[in-house]
Amino acid sequence: MNWLRICEITALLPERGTAALLPDGTQAALFPLSDGRVFALSNLDPFSGAQVLSRGVLGDRGGVATVASPMHKQVFALHSGRCLDDERVAVSAYPVRLRAGFVELLPEPA
Amino acid sequence: MIAMNGNTPKRVVVCGDGMVGRRFTEELRRRDPAARITVLAEESRPAYDRVRLSAFFDGATTEDLLVGEPDPGVDLRLGEPALTIDRENRTVHSAQGAYPYDHLVLATGSFPFVPPIPGADADGCFVYRTLDDLEALREFADGKKHGVVVGGGLLGLEAANALLLLGLAAEVVEFAPHLMPAQLDPAGGAVLRDHIARLGIGVHCGTAVSAVVPGPRLALETSGGGGFTTDLVVFAAGIRPRDALAREAGLALGERGGVLVDNSCRTSDPAIWAVGECAAMEGVCFGLVAPGYTMAEVAAERIAGGAAVFPGADTATKLKLLGVDVASFGAKEGPLEASYLDPAEGVYARLVLSDDASTLLGGILVGDADAYPVLRSAVGGPVPGRLADLLAKDGGERELPGSAQICSCNAVTKDTITAAIADGHDDVAALKKCTRAGTTCGSCVPLLKRLLDESGVAQAKALCEHFAHSRAELFDIVRVRGIATFSELIAGHGTGRGCDVCKPVAASILASLHNGHVLESERASLQDTNDHFLANLQRDGSYSVVPRIPGGEITPDKLIVIGEIARDFDLYTKITGGQRIDMFGARVDQLPVIWRRLVDAGFESGHAYGKALRTVKSCVGTTWCRYGVQDSVRLAVDLELRYRGLRSPHKIKAGVSGCARECAEARSKDFGVIATENGWNLYLGGNGGFTPRHARLFASDVDTETLVRLIDRFLMFYVRTADRLQRTAAWIEALDGGLDYLREVIVDDSLGVCAELDAAMARHVESYADEWAGVLDDPVKLARFASFVNAPETPDPSIRFTRERGQPVPESRPSPVPLGIPAVRS
Numbered sequence: 001m002n003w004l005r006i007c008e009i010t011a012l013l014p015e016r017g018t019a020a021l022l023p024d025g026t027q028a029a030l031f032p033l034s035d036g037r038v039f040a041l042s043n044l045d046p047f048s049g050a051q052v053l054s055r056g057v058l059g060d061r062g063g064v065a066t067v068a069s070p071m072h073k074q075v076f077a078l079h080s081g082r083c084l085d086d087e088r089v090a091v092s093a094y095p096v097r098l099r100a101g102f103v104e105l106l107p108e109p110a
Numbered sequence: 111m112i113a114m115n116g117n118t119p120k121r122v123v124v125c126g127d128g129m130v131g132r133r134f135t136e137e138l139r140r141r142d143p144a145a146r147i148t149v150l151a152e153e154s155r156p157a158y159d160r161v162r163l164s165a166f167f168d169g170a171t172t173e174d175l176l177v178g179e180p181d182p183g184v185d186l187r188l189g190e191p192a193l194t195i196d197r198e199n200r201t202v203h204s205a206q207g208a209y210p211y212d213h214l215v216l217a218t219g220s221f222p223f224v225p226p227i228p229g230a231d232a233d234g235c236f237v238y239r240t241l242d243d244l245e246a247l248r249e250f251a252d253g254k255k256h257g258v259v260v261g262g263g264l265l266g267l268e269a270a271n272a273l274l275l276l277g278l279a280a281e282v283v284e285f286a287p288h289l290m291p292a293q294l295d296p297a298g299g300a301v302l303r304d305h306i307a308r309l310g311i312g313v314h315c316g317t318a319v320s321a322v323v324p325g326p327r328l329a330l331e332t333s334g335g336g337g338f339t340t341d342l343v344v345f346a347a348g349i350r351p352r353d354a355l356a357r358e359a360g361l362a363l364g365e366r367g368g369v370l371v372d373n374s375c376r377t378s379d380p381a382i383w384a385v386g387e388c389a390a391m392e393g394v395c396f397g398l399v400a401p402g403y404t405m406a407e408v409a410a411e412r413i414a415g416g417a418a419v420f421p422g423a424d425t426a427t428k429l430k431l432l433g434v435d436v437a438s439f440g441a442k443e444g445p446l447e448a449s450y451l452d453p454a455e456g457v458y459a460r461l462v463l464s465d466d467a468s469t470l471l472g473g474i475l476v477g478d479a480d481a482y483p484v485l486r487s488a489v490g491g492p493v494p495g496r497l498a499d500l501l502a503k504d505g506g507e508r509e510l511p512g513s514a515q516i517c518s519c520n521a522v523t524k525d526t527i528t529a530a531i532a533d534g535h536d537d538v539a540a541l542k543k544c545t546r547a548g549t550t551c552g553s554c555v556p557l558l559k560r561l562l563d564e565s566g567v568a569q570a571k572a573l574c575e576h577f578a579h580s581r582a583e584l585f586d587i588v589r590v591r592g593i594a595t596f597s598e599l600i601a602g603h604g605t606g607r608g609c610d611v612c613k614p615v616a617a618s619i620l621a622s623l624h625n626g627h628v629l630e631s632e633r634a635s636l637q638d639t640n641d642h643f644l645a646n647l648q649r650d651g652s653y654s655v656v657p658r659i660p661g662g663e664i665t666p667d668k669l670i671v672i673g674e675i676a677r678d679f680d681l682y683t684k685i686t687g688g689q690r691i692d693m694f695g696a697r698v699d700q701l702p703v704i705w706r707r708l709v710d711a712g713f714e715s716g717h718a719y720g721k722a723l724r725t726v727k728s729c730v731g732t733t734w735c736r737y738g739v740q741d742s743v744r745l746a747v748d749l750e751l752r753y754r755g756l757r758s759p760h761k762i763k764a765g766v767s768g769c770a771r772e773c774a775e776a777r778s779k780d781f782g783v784i785a786t787e788n789g790w791n792l793y794l795g796g797n798g799g800f801t802p803r804h805a806r807l808f809a810s811d812v813d814t815e816t817l818v819r820l821i822d823r824f825l826m827f828y829v830r831t832a833d834r835l836q837r838t839a840a841w842i843e844a845l846d847g848g849l850d851y852l853r854e855v856i857v858d859d860s861l862g863v864c865a866e867l868d869a870a871m872a873r874h875v876e877s878y879a880d881e882w883a884g885v886l887d888d889p890v891k892l893a894r895f896a897s898f899v900n901a902p903e904t905p906d907p908s909i910r911f912t913r914e915r916g917q918p919v920p921e922s923r924p925s926p927v928p929l930g931i932p933a934v935r936s
Contacts (some may be wrong), residue, residue, distance in 0.1 A: 006900045013634060021897075027908070050650055057636070059606075059608045060607040
């Protein structure tokens, strides 16, 4: 699988998620932080079944960068996809890199 | 019915559903759930809080005063008093039926004592005991100017307060040489009298009323030959136990009346018990609720097979009468007395000591009762400190011993409360529920707050892990330091990067204090999804759209525009509870297109998505209605336009009714206005939802200008000082002093902030701009309304509909996806 070019980094609002459509029809959520890091998780909120994680508020819990689902507020770690409110739950996390001002994502997580 | 253990369940009949009767049934149900309890009650209302009766004239409704919900497992027969007791056949008779019993409990309370003088039953003479008495008094007092209360004790002063609240001038006549003779000494009575005279109440002690002469105005003749002319008389000269039922059944009575009981609450008939004010406990009747509750517990324990005995009554009292603290505890007189009098401050304290001054025997406090909990718990033990310190005003700052009784109505000690706090009951509401403290007269609520503070629960005010401050404190920090961004706020006053709790709070505070669009630069990233897309997120990831329809008034042309838009975008439509129209099922990429058409047709944002003013609901008032007395639609429209866009700690709802029929349901709103013949009545602090609350009367018959000024200040003070997600009802309750304190702040300007609140609201009104128009005019903001950053033209395929009753609804989706193990590739 190849890295997929999503958009220019300047198209993203820092500290706010954005949804991207992947070639297989699934959805990813990109999270650009104000310190320059960018994370990507599945956009699917496993608790509600809606494609909404990209619309959650970003933040941190105990220093771990997080997003809170906008549906029912469960918090997920951005680097792993693990739900910090329910240890049985996790969403896919995608590798992300910056190339020449573009955000690229490696689809189809292992 | 046969119980599991083979015993037939006990049949228990209770006469009376007052506070004590109700407490008895609760206690018995707890101990013996199988008992079959029938309650025969004279009044048509279930048990209510008689201690707070005068709150009825201060905006409390009869529902507000009810003592909990009636237990559906108890056969409560309201309006069906017991008439006779057939002891031989163990049966109670009412007009409707016969009720056999294994145990009969008398909780018939007491009746007001009316002195046997000519004319005492004339028109215009009242007593002060039941809600029916109060309703009759209120009806008669309408349009009257002057009332006399006969009785200068606790009840009489309550009644005088009621007359003031009804807008009458009041005078109090007391037979004894000073006020509250049962609790106070002459010096304490004199200090109390000064306080009360300052409120404009005339006090005449050492005076007996000898006759009431009926007429258009009543003439009162007094013992000294003088007299009064007045519109009405309230007799509040004490109470007498209601023992007629027991007397006719041949039960033994106390020397001064009351059903004689032993220390197990048993009468001279072993199957019959008596509790509360009707009982003469070993010959003595108590007119306080606390000993009544204790008796209820003893009787319940006994009937359930236990061996409890009445431990003796604590007749200590502390109350706030007409705004004045009054307390007495222990012995009133003793071998040694120390007192302190400050006529200027209106403070009096007296301690009664053993002859060697080592043991505290009792005391009296007037004007300042802060030291009450410390002193009261020390009765019978060593004097807790230097006399001079104890008598001076700072006695209350001492630490309370664990045995100190915090709630005297329900006999709850400090130890019980600190244990409850340690168990995780971390606010006043939780403590009330767990311990019952503060649920009767409410005067100990400030002490509950203090104990919470002392237990370190104060940390609960911390907004989240990023800020140790409450919302109100953050508001002040942002305001005083002129902070303009979240980055600046968290760098200077918080830790970490923020979260979904503190970011939206900061966004709301910044919106209240600074002009500018809620989606401007960094502020966009702080918003919840609803505020981010200026629409309401629904369960399937689509959004709903609610244009503002001020006051619920809309032209046919605008209705047609909404209809056309909903049809063209295939949106589900529904009428909301706030008299507007909600359109569901819009994708984020459709929101700007929909709003372009709405804005072009003259609509603006309804802020249904925000913690902000939602709607001002109205009835048609004088515009159409035969009964309307004011133009409620115009006022509702004006108010909605004035406060639209105001960001607040929680949503704000409002209503305006054009007459007392209240068709707009204004009293279920944060602020509600009801038209009167002379202007408007303003009600504050109502809500629907999980815990419905009625708004309480704040101002009567005010003109529109005054009304708007009061609402301006109420809203701004709320916006500045409430906690996150605290509705106005909970906010008012949490204010130390409640609605009265709010009145001091926004009417009397006790904090000197009114000018600032007025200016803040003026700024809000001037700077209002429609948020949706602001998005449509700005390409940067518009670009955020795409479903996918890498495919802006592609609609979100996950939003799909089926149809129900002719409208689109979300397709049902497989319940939560299989929950996987984290999949990360390094």
